[in-house]
Amino acid sequence: MFVVDAIVDAFDPKIELVEAERDCVVERHGGLTLITVTVAGPAAFAAGVEAVRVLKAAGIAVIRTYADLVTRQDIADRAQVTRQAVGNWVRGERSGSQPFPAPTNLAAGGLWLWRDVNEWLAARGLRHDATEKPTLRTLARLDTWLFDHARDDTIFGKRSA
Template identity: 35%
Template sequence: MGQFELIFAVGALSDETVLRIHQGHDVFTASYGGLTMLTVTTDGDEPMDVARKVVASLEEISGVHVDRCCEDLMSLSDIADRSDVAEDTVREWMVEGAEAGSPFPKPYYLVGGGVWLWSEVNDWLREVGKKSSPVRHLSRLDILQTNLWLAQRSRTT
């Protein structure tokens, strides 16, 4: 068993609903222009089991509707901050990793100079023996499977 961090986009929430969410979960709540994001940290074994458990628990709280699971995307600067190194060090990892046979993960998207999926970067850090987070994050496949499950579920309800 380990700890997972999942990010969900949810519908608009009242202040009362946010308080109830915080009472039952280790969660960070943020709203950006009508979009509310919940970053939930919880224990579990398998990513889909964890996602289903968290969604069910959130939706038991009236007023919460989970729209989708979101990627934890990082810019070069974000990677440096999370890894507690300078941006130049991250750039060096990109070159050195390829030369050493452990290539740094490819960008998830090329927007704004590139953004990376934190789960891939964190896994790479762990594999090459650099400081990494012990918290597990959803992979590309985990996110796709979770969103497929959410979409199929919403069609039947």
């Protein structure tokens, strides 16, 4: 998932160009435009670089990655359990031998990286998302790579003037 320059029109031809190559979802939240691109790859970093290539080829400027952080309610909704069940897991009650992942951020009672929670759910045989998600480390690597290449098109076969 990436933060991109604003895409105001849901029927923007740039989105169609991305959709011709990959599955994607575009969301707008206030002044933030997010695009999720599904890319297979040998590792999450390589898949992320390929996603950026696809977006850039469509004329969409990528600003940074966007970590899929979830609240207790988000976890309950995605795992199809009650918020109380998630509260028990967070407090270490009924979580079994595998402790629940630590929150990534303490804002709003805790925010967790969906990838960490998703892996925890999968290990316990609970409802989870089968698509592999990037780690915080991979997101940081991609952000560093994006920053380093923000004005350098040589990696995409073009040289900046």
